[in-house]
Every structure is written in structure tokens, then in C-alpha cells.
Amino acid sequence: MPELILALDVGTTSTRTLVGTADGHVLGSARCPIPSLFPAPGLVEQDAEGVWTLTRRVIALALAKSGHELADVAAIGVTTQRASIVLWDRATTHAVAPMVVWSDLRGLPRAASLAALGFQVWPQTPACKLEMALGDRDPRALAWGTLDSFIVAKLSGGAAHVTDVSNAWVSGYMDFDRFPAWHAGLMAAQNLPEGLFPKVVESWGAIGEADAGLGAKIPITAILADQQAGMFAHGWPGRGAWKATYGTSAVLMVSMGPEPTSPHPTLPVMALAAGEGEVLFCFEGMVITAGAFIDWLCQVGLFASPADLQAAAESVPTSGGAAMRPSLQGLGAPHGRFDLPALIGGLRPGVGRGELARAALEGLAWRIREIAGTASEAAIDLPESLPVDGGATANDLLMQLQADALQRPVRRHAVRDATAYGALVAAAMGARLIGRDDLGRLAHYDRTFEPRISADEAEAGYAAWAKAVLP
Template sequence: MTTNNVILAIDEGTSGTRAATVSADGHVSCLEYLTLHVETPRPGVVEQDANEILEKTISVCRATIAQAQQAGQHIAALALATQRATAVLWDTQTGVALVPAMVWQDTRFVDELDRLAPEWDERLLDRVGRPVGVRSLYLWAARHLRDTPQVADAWREKRLAFGTVDTWLLWHFSQRRDIVTTPTNATSSGAYVLADHRYYLEWVQELGFPFELLPALRQDADDFGRTRSDLLGIDVPILASAGDQHAGAIGLGCLDRGQAMCVHGTGSFVDLIIGPEAPSNSGLSEGALTMTARRQQGVSHFAVETFVATTGSALNWVCEKLKWFKDAREISALAATVTSSQGVTFVPALTGLRVPRMEAGARASLTGVSMATTQAEVAYAILEGIAHSVASCIEADEAVSGVRVSELVVGGGLSCSDPLLQIQADLIGIPIRRMQESDRASLRGIAYLAGSSGLLWPSLHEACKTIVTDAVFTPAGNADERAMRRTLWHARVGSELGHVDQFKREKEEALHK
């Protein structure tokens, strides 16, 4: 059996952790997966057990390594993609997490952060590409330092470490035991100065977080030391660590200015790559955040990111709670039998809107229904509502970045719906490309980042040549038709926002009576 070099790629997400090997032809194999638990002990609090994350990530790695050895593969390096902005506090003597990790979906400090927003939003948008927001890792850690005895004791005795999931796993996996993070993770944590590759210390200080606990900043493609053979059974270099969303963009071939990626999962994330220059209109849309797409060889590449919170979950809701359809496949199949919704509009704002404005009080709606409306037209409207929401994300990304989208690459579960992607292409007027094995894009992308300095590929662009296109959806219809459909959509969304504003006014008036 011949031996070939591969990279061990890890994709540690919120709902599960997986490992696989990626070879020079871009093929992902020896895949192993384990689910992770997410706890919501009270409203606004979302937590995970970091010790479980570590144990299960080690388990999938060991299983993948065993598969690779049986297949005659030679693991040449390790690469790590992780969920972003989930925070961990741990004891460096025992290596054990001291409190439950705060997951990126957590909003327990929203009221306190709201009070800081008027003073800080403008400064933060200018420097870190995002407002105060609804969560803060640094505020969370500062509260534990003050209120949790075991954390305060560890800090006093100089055995406390803090970081995001990448920091936590790298500390355990690397022989160096460095406490480090990377720009694609630090950006989401809310105190990373995009242009200068440093922390915004004034904001960190405002939150009461001690500078000494900040993880050291590295690059996404970097030398993170060698793996601990006692933990994983292999001794290889760790060459990349990045946020999972950004690894996915690389794994879908989105590297250059004007390329955009949409990953459809529970929600739909839209990232527009804008290159080494920061966006021209940062802060123009509060739902569009500036991200570091990757940093390597001393250069940061940026992206603007928007998302629709409920797209895949909206289909599940329609099928499982309302029982209108058997499953998402039936929605696609029925939608394919008609050419329009005949004026029916579905706004999938089940947990509020982010574009055209951040409005948690907005609600989903199905409008334009008549006695003549068919089930197939409702199915079409549901997919069209998702496509319209993504189109609004693209518009916001373009407005903030000053960059036009030239192509949209799609991945994730809903990307298997041909009718959805055709509707999407028709609404935005640009081609949509679906890649093969798009569900493995994060694994592939983080391996590309680790192996593109000569280990397996001479460059990222050469690595991405191994990605295979599954289908391309080209726009049908003309610009006038497209504009008419978008105008109707904006009117329906505007109507919902009008209802929210009216409700707020009436509530305010009632309070002052």
C-alpha cells in the first residue's frame, strides 16, 4: 500500500466536532463526528462544557488517525477550525475548565452592553468593525474573576487561562502550551483592531478585563508548535487555526475581492471577500459586520458578513410545527412545479430581522394569500423568502464594503435545493456556484490554509483548484422583473417594521399615561 501525505483537519462546531484527513487532490476522507451538548439553563444564557469539547475532539482525532493509518496515509500536519467567540476559563495546572463555556449565542449581558452602546458603538465600528453588540467574552470573564471563587483563586495564584475554543484546544494539543488566538477568532470576540492586528485595550479596560489574560495574537496560518503525542498519538506541526466560517469560505474557493459565500444551515451566513483593504462604509448597516477573512504572511484579508438567523430552521418550523409539508425536500419538489408564488410572500423573521435593520421585535409573516393560492405557491414563497433575505444580505454587504459581488458560492444543507438556488440567482442577477462536498468545506479550507506554503500546495489559489463545481445556476428574467420582485419584498418587510414601530410607540405612550 502506498503512503501519501495528508493533513489532519479538525472542525469543532457548536453542535458537534469532527475530524478528517485532506489529501493533495482536495479529497476529504476518514471522517469522524461526535455531537456536542448545548445548555440553556435560563433565558439568554447559552453554555457548553469545554472539557466535553476537548474530550470529544480528541476522540474524533484518534479515530480519524486510526482510519488514516489503515488507509496508508501519512499525516504531515494538523489544522484546526473552531466555532467563534465561545469563551473558556481554565486552570493551567490541571488543564480543566473551571466554569461552563459561554457560547457565542449567549445574551446574558445585553442590558449592560446596551448602556455602553451610545458611548462606544461609533468607536468600535471604526476600529473593530462591529458595535458593542449583545454579548461580551471579556465582560463574562471579568464577572467570573469577581464573583466565582475558583476563578479568582486561579487568577491570584497565576494559574488561570482565558481564550476562545481555538485557544483552549491549541493549549492542549501543542507541546508549547502557548495561550494564543488568531484574527478570524479574535475579530468575533469584539476587541480586535482590524487594521493594526492588536487588541483595542481601551475597550477591554472598560469591561474590567485584565490585559495579562488576553491570548497572544498570531496569524491564522502560523507555526503553533507540534502536537503532543501522548494526547493524539502523533507528533506533527500545527500549521493553521481559524474560525470555522472563514475556513469554510476558503474551502469553497472564496479568496478574492468580489467573491461571496453563502452557507445555509440553521441560518444563512453571507460573507463578501473584500481583500486587504478595510471596508469603505463600516457601520453603515448595523447588521453587516467587518471580519478578518484570513491572515497569513503578515497580510490580513477582510470580509463583510451578514446573516439571516432562521432559514433552515424556518423550513423545520413549517414542516414540524405547522405540518404544512412532510419535509424540506417536499417544499423544494413542490416549488419546482410552479414558476412564481403568485404574489404570496414569506418573511422568515422567526427571531427578528438583522437587515435592512436590526430589529429583534420583527416577526415572520405569510402575506398575499387568496382562495386561489396553492400549496405549491406557498412552497415557492417560502424558498423565495429565504432567497430575498440572502439578497438583502448581499445588498448590505455591498453597501458597507463598496465592493460588488461577482459570484456567489453556496454550501450547507439548503444548498442542495435546486429551486432555491435558481430563485436566488434570478433575484440577485449573478451566477450561483454550488461545489461538490460543500458540507466538508471547513475541513478542506483549514487544511488548505495549513498546507499551502509548500507542504501540499504552493499557494492557496493552487489548493483551491482542487475544488470541483457541482452545478452553476445562471440568472433568468430581466432587470425590470428583478427590480419589481425586490420592490415588493422591501414593501412587505417595511410593513412588518412599521408594525413593530407602531407597537413601540403605543407601548411608550402607555408607560407615560
């Protein structure tokens, strides 16, 4: 009997596949970078067909590394970057336009006009950009969805046009009064037919079947947005569970359980997941450019690579007064200022590469502290330590700076690709190979970083950074 899980994690900068067992043992993995195009300042696009081709490639590579074949796979879990727009031909599943990536800011003007009409949107949601992505194309022959929906359509040969609640929520098209229904009033205001939209399904369970896309009939048993999938990697995301993921962006997420409330208007409420008739909600705060900010510092020639930046930062004891605001695509929670670019301040004689590198890492750590401070207003008892995951957590100095900034222990997940790992365990749950009570024992950590500075030092450091770079 097939017993393995295939987890697909199609992110913003790379597509990854894990092959593992239902008890969380990873047998093989592979990843491949995804190139982005920047046709104008603030605009970000990707080739959706190219992303699918790369995803097929990493599936084959991960299976080969695991020593297994598709016939050994019992279930597939899918997680992807959130809020990106893909349009494809309903008959052929071929993408008809470039994918508009979630961080693209072309929706700023439309967000203002929709807000004036009373719709609850923010500029990065597909609701503010789908009309521009459609252009003059006839929507009746097309399907649209976030990237998860496109990947599932490809896997199923077009048989499934679906998305889950965690992805649907961040589209801007959810009717919060009739959740989980699409907002008929917004669709009418934009003259968009209901048939253009995917069906909203639960996050795990019998979702569809991979057939033509892989050449094998394998149940698709989980769909989750990537940040929400990361919550499952750390155990069952009941009320009070929290985590931070450090990838292209950095996101702090706190589960509210079944109650859709938020402690602060700039920490948006999200649907965390839905399954077995239960819907879980969370609130989150985002550092929009985190790993992307590090990559940019390398692309402009300040550092040869992220590893070079880390080495430079480790070579000095302080940032020497230099300070950075990592906001290339706007300043996220708790500010919600998408018009504010990144900022580097505190430059003076004596500030060199090492100090600049350290300032970059400190900027990320202080931003998470800022968001955590806003989250602490919630009437939720948070665990003492913060679980973390994502590629940037391999940077020990960043994790130490984060523990210092928060004045809390930081626990690093043993699987850096924890969003993929979360899709794996969710798919295993959707295939009824494990239950929710099993998730806690499947969360593994390889190191805990304890604060090394005093609370007074942390407070003074945060205050100096905030004075230098915050509006």
C-alpha cells in the same frame, strides 16, 4: 513521511473532521451533531467538554474511514464557530462553565452600556458577555478564548493558548488602532487581566503542536474562523473574492484585500486572515438564523425534517403570498436589529404546508439578496457568479431561488463542508505543502444554477417580500 492533513471544523450544530491530501483529495470524513441548551429565551449554551469529546470521536471515525492513522498526518487545521465563549482551568484545560454560543443574546444590555462608553461592540461579541460568563470566578487561574482557542488548548495539552486574527477580530476585544493587540482600555474597564486572553497568532504557519490531546506530535498549522475558512475553500481570497455560506446562519462575505473599509456601517469589517506578514480584511452580512430557522420549523412540528420541508416546497409553484422573515435571533445586516424576532405573514385561505415551506426558502434567498444589494455599494468589481457552500446548498430549490433572487449564476462547491475543506487547504499552506497560487485549482464545483426568472419578476418578488416582513 507523513503527508495527510487533518481538518477539524467544530461548528454550531455539528463537529466535523476531514482527512485529506494537500492537493485537496478528501479520503475520509465524519460528523456528529452538537446539542445546544436554551436555558431561557434568547440564551444559547453548549457543553464545551462534551464538544471536545465529540470532536475526538469524529477524528477517530474520519481516520478509520480514510484507512489511515495519526502517524500519517503531517498537519492539523482548525476552524470553529466564531465568537463563542469558553472558560477553562489553565492547569487542567477543563472547562469551568457552559460555553456561551455566539448567537446568545444575553449581551444586549451590556452592549448598550459599552457603546455609551465609546467602545465599538455589538451584542453578540464576547466583549458583551464575558463578564457574565465569568461570574464570581477568579480569572487569574483561568484562560478564556473562542472555541478555536479551546480546541487548540485541548490538542496541545494546554501548551498553546492562542487564537488567530479572524477569531480575535469578532471577539470585540481588538484594539483597531493597535491591531492586532487586545484593547487594554476595554480590559481595564471590565477588570480583566491580560493573562486571561490568548496570544494572537497568524492564521497559518507554525502555530503549535498537538501532543497530549491526541497522543501524537502533529504540527497545528492553521486556525481560522469558520466563515473565513470557507473563503479559502473557494480559492485565494484576494480583493473582490466573495462567497455565501449556508449553515446554521447564512453569511455573505466579500474580501477587501489589505484595506479595512466597508461600504455600509451595518456590514461589519472583519479580519479575514493573516499569514506571511500580510493581513486580509473583508466585510460581511449575516442572516443570523438560516439552517437554524429551517430546523426550528421542523422542531415546532410544521415539517418532519429539512428534507420534508424541501419536498413540500417543491410541490407548489409559488408561496401563495406567504412570506417569512428568518430572524429567530434578531435581524442581521443591513438592519442590525437584534430585538426583532422571526415573522410569518401573508397567511390566508389556500396557503398550506407547501406554500409555507416555499416561503421559508424564499425568505432566506431574499435576505441574501438584500445583503448583496448593500455589498454592491462597495467600489469592488465582484465576479458575475456567486460561489456558495454549506450544508443547506444541498437543497437544489433553495439554490435555484437564490440564483433567481440575485439574478446571478450561483456556483455550488463540490464539498458541502467547505469550511472544513478551507481549514484543510489552509493547513496544507501553513505546512508549506502548497502555496497560495495552488488554491484556485483546489476549488471544485458540482453545479451552477442559472436564473430562471426575469429581472422584473425578481424585483417584484423582492418588493412584495420586503413590504410583508421588513421593518
